[in-house]
Amino acid sequence: xxxxxxxxxxxxxxxxxxxxxxxxxxxxxxxxxxxxxxxxxxxxxxxxxxxxxxxxxxxxxxxxxxxxxxxxxxxxxxxxxxxxxxxxxxxxxxxxxxxxxxxxxxxxxxxxxxxxxxxxxxxxxxxxxxxxxxxxxxxxxxxxxxxxxxxxxxx
Numbered sequence: 409x410x411x412x413x414x415x416x417x418x419x420x421x422x423x424x425x426x427x428x429x430x431x432x433x434x435x436x437x438x439x440x441x442x443x444x445x446x447x448x449x450x451x452x453x454x455x456x457x458x459x460x461x462x463x464x465x466x467x468x469x470x471x472x473x474x475x476x477x478x479x480x481x482x483x484x485x486x487x488x489x490x491x492x493x494x495x496x497x498x499x500x501x502x503x504x505x506x507x508x509x510x511x512x513x514x515x516x517x518x519x520x521x522x523x524x525x526x527x528x529x530x531x532x533x534x535x536x537x538x539x540x541x542x543x544x545x546x547x548x549x550x551x552x553x554x555x556x557x558x559x560x561x562x563x
Contacts (some may be wrong), residue, residue, distance in 0.1 A: 410436050415453040422455070422493065423448065425500040426507050447510035448503075449485055451475060455493070456485035457506030460513060466505060484509075 416431045416438055423429045423440060431438040431450065440448030440455075448457045456475040459467055467486040475485040488502040 411438055411450045411453050416450060419448075419450055419455050422496050422499040423503045425496045426503045442507055443511060445507070445510035445514050447506040449475065451477070454487055456487050457502060458509045458513075459484050459486050459506065460509040462512065463505040463509045466502075 419438075419440065420429050420431050423442070427442050430441045432441060434449075437452075438450040439446045440450065446458070448455060450456075454475075457467075464484075464486070467488070470489045472486040472489060475483050475487065477483065488499060492499045492502050
Protein backbone atom coordinates (compact mmCIF):
# COMPACT_ATOMS: atom_id res chain seq x y z
CA UNK A 409 0.00 0.00 0.00
CA UNK A 410 2.15 2.83 -1.28
CA UNK A 411 1.61 5.85 -3.50
CA UNK A 412 3.80 8.25 -5.39
CA UNK A 413 3.60 11.89 -4.34
CA UNK A 414 2.59 12.87 -7.89
CA UNK A 415 -0.43 10.54 -7.71
CA UNK A 416 -1.39 11.90 -4.27
CA UNK A 417 -1.30 15.45 -5.68
CA UNK A 418 -3.31 14.37 -8.73
CA UNK A 419 -5.97 12.68 -6.56
CA UNK A 420 -6.32 15.74 -4.32
CA UNK A 421 -6.76 17.91 -7.44
CA UNK A 422 -9.38 15.51 -8.85
CA UNK A 423 -11.40 15.59 -5.62
CA UNK A 424 -11.15 19.33 -4.91
CA UNK A 425 -14.60 19.92 -6.46
CA UNK A 426 -16.22 18.72 -3.21
CA UNK A 427 -14.37 21.31 -1.12
CA UNK A 428 -11.03 21.50 0.66
CA UNK A 429 -9.47 18.03 0.55
CA UNK A 430 -6.49 16.66 2.48
CA UNK A 431 -4.43 13.52 1.98
CA UNK A 432 -3.06 12.02 5.21
CA UNK A 433 -0.58 9.17 5.43
CA UNK A 434 -1.88 5.92 6.83
CA UNK A 435 -0.39 2.42 6.72
CA UNK A 436 1.82 3.21 3.73
CA UNK A 437 -1.05 4.72 1.72
CA UNK A 438 -3.19 7.79 2.22
CA UNK A 439 -6.62 8.61 3.55
CA UNK A 440 -8.54 11.34 1.73
CA UNK A 441 -10.42 13.73 4.04
CA UNK A 442 -12.95 16.52 3.62
CA UNK A 443 -15.46 18.02 6.06
CA UNK A 444 -13.89 16.08 8.92
CA UNK A 445 -14.47 12.63 7.42
CA UNK A 446 -12.37 10.15 5.48
CA UNK A 447 -14.14 9.53 2.19
CA UNK A 448 -11.41 8.01 0.09
CA UNK A 449 -8.13 6.18 0.19
CA UNK A 450 -5.11 5.84 -2.04
CA UNK A 451 -3.40 2.50 -2.43
CA UNK A 452 -0.74 1.57 -4.99
CA UNK A 453 -1.47 4.72 -7.02
CA UNK A 454 -5.18 3.96 -7.19
CA UNK A 455 -8.06 5.98 -5.76
CA UNK A 456 -10.95 4.31 -3.93
CA UNK A 457 -14.02 6.11 -2.60
CA UNK A 458 -16.24 5.21 0.35
CA UNK A 459 -19.67 3.73 -0.34
CA UNK A 460 -22.68 2.69 1.70
CA UNK A 461 -25.98 0.98 0.88
CA UNK A 462 -27.31 4.22 -0.58
CA UNK A 463 -24.32 5.06 -2.80
CA UNK A 464 -22.96 1.65 -3.79
CA UNK A 465 -25.38 1.08 -6.69
CA UNK A 466 -23.80 3.52 -9.18
CA UNK A 467 -20.35 2.05 -8.48
CA UNK A 468 -21.60 -1.48 -9.09
CA UNK A 469 -23.55 -0.44 -12.20
CA UNK A 470 -20.40 1.12 -13.64
CA UNK A 471 -18.44 -2.09 -12.97
CA UNK A 472 -16.17 -0.50 -10.39
CA UNK A 473 -13.74 -2.66 -8.48
CA UNK A 474 -13.87 -2.94 -4.69
CA UNK A 475 -10.71 -2.27 -2.71
CA UNK A 476 -9.49 -5.26 -0.75
CA UNK A 477 -6.78 -5.39 1.84
CA UNK A 478 -5.41 -8.56 3.36
CA UNK A 479 -8.35 -10.73 2.38
CA UNK A 480 -11.07 -8.50 3.83
CA UNK A 481 -14.38 -9.64 2.35
CA UNK A 482 -16.17 -6.28 2.19
CA UNK A 483 -14.44 -2.94 2.57
CA UNK A 484 -16.99 -0.45 1.27
CA UNK A 485 -14.42 1.39 -0.87
CA UNK A 486 -14.68 1.27 -4.68
CA UNK A 487 -12.48 2.57 -7.48
CA UNK A 488 -14.35 5.12 -9.65
CA UNK A 489 -14.54 4.38 -13.40
CA UNK A 490 -11.44 5.10 -15.49
CA UNK A 491 -13.03 8.05 -17.31
CA UNK A 492 -13.62 9.78 -13.94
CA UNK A 493 -9.85 9.94 -13.42
CA UNK A 494 -9.40 12.25 -16.42
CA UNK A 495 -10.53 15.54 -14.88
CA UNK A 496 -12.21 17.03 -11.79
CA UNK A 497 -15.55 17.53 -13.59
CA UNK A 498 -15.75 13.82 -14.42
CA UNK A 499 -14.74 12.84 -10.89
CA UNK A 500 -17.12 15.25 -9.13
CA UNK A 501 -20.27 13.04 -9.03
CA UNK A 502 -18.25 10.08 -7.78
CA UNK A 503 -16.46 12.19 -5.19
CA UNK A 504 -19.83 13.51 -3.95
CA UNK A 505 -21.14 9.95 -3.58
CA UNK A 506 -18.09 9.03 -1.50
CA UNK A 507 -18.22 12.15 0.65
CA UNK A 508 -21.97 11.84 1.26
CA UNK A 509 -21.54 8.20 2.32
CA UNK A 510 -18.82 9.20 4.80
CA UNK A 511 -20.92 12.08 6.18
CA UNK A 512 -23.93 9.76 6.64
CA UNK A 513 -21.77 7.24 8.49
CA UNK A 514 -20.39 9.94 10.79
CA UNK A 515 -23.91 11.25 11.51
CA UNK A 516 -25.16 7.74 12.29
CA UNK A 517 -22.20 7.09 14.59
CA UNK A 518 -22.77 10.41 16.42
CA UNK A 519 -26.52 9.72 16.78
CA UNK A 520 -25.77 6.28 18.20
CA UNK A 521 -23.25 7.75 20.65
CA UNK A 522 -25.73 10.44 21.74
CA UNK A 523 -28.48 7.86 22.29
CA UNK A 524 -26.08 5.69 24.27
CA UNK A 525 -25.03 8.67 26.40
CA UNK A 526 -28.66 9.59 27.04
CA UNK A 527 -29.46 6.03 28.14
CA UNK A 528 -26.40 5.98 30.39
CA UNK A 529 -27.37 9.34 31.96
CA UNK A 530 -30.94 8.14 32.55
CA UNK A 531 -29.63 4.98 34.24
CA UNK A 532 -27.31 7.04 36.42
CA UNK A 533 -30.13 9.39 37.39
CA UNK A 534 -32.33 6.43 38.33
CA UNK A 535 -29.51 4.74 40.23
CA UNK A 536 -28.61 7.98 41.99
CA UNK A 537 -32.22 8.53 43.03
CA UNK A 538 -32.39 5.02 44.48
CA UNK A 539 -29.11 5.47 46.37
CA UNK A 540 -30.06 8.83 47.85
CA UNK A 541 -33.54 7.83 48.95
CA UNK A 542 -33.30 4.13 49.55
CA UNK A 543 -36.28 3.57 47.30
CA UNK A 544 -36.87 4.24 43.64
CA UNK A 545 -39.03 7.21 42.76
CA UNK A 546 -38.92 8.89 46.17
CA UNK A 547 -37.71 12.47 46.28
CA UNK A 548 -34.88 13.34 48.68
CA UNK A 549 -37.36 15.31 50.80
CA UNK A 550 -39.67 12.29 51.07
CA UNK A 551 -36.73 10.12 52.05
CA UNK A 552 -35.79 12.49 54.90
CA UNK A 553 -39.31 12.63 56.25
CA UNK A 554 -39.63 10.55 59.39
CA UNK A 555 -42.90 8.65 59.75
CA UNK A 556 -45.09 10.00 62.60
CA UNK A 557 -44.96 6.77 64.60
CA UNK A 558 -41.14 7.10 64.80
CA UNK A 559 -41.00 10.69 65.98
CA UNK A 560 -39.90 11.26 69.53
CA UNK A 561 -42.67 12.80 71.69
CA UNK A 562 -40.31 13.91 74.44
CA UNK A 563 -39.18 17.17 72.90
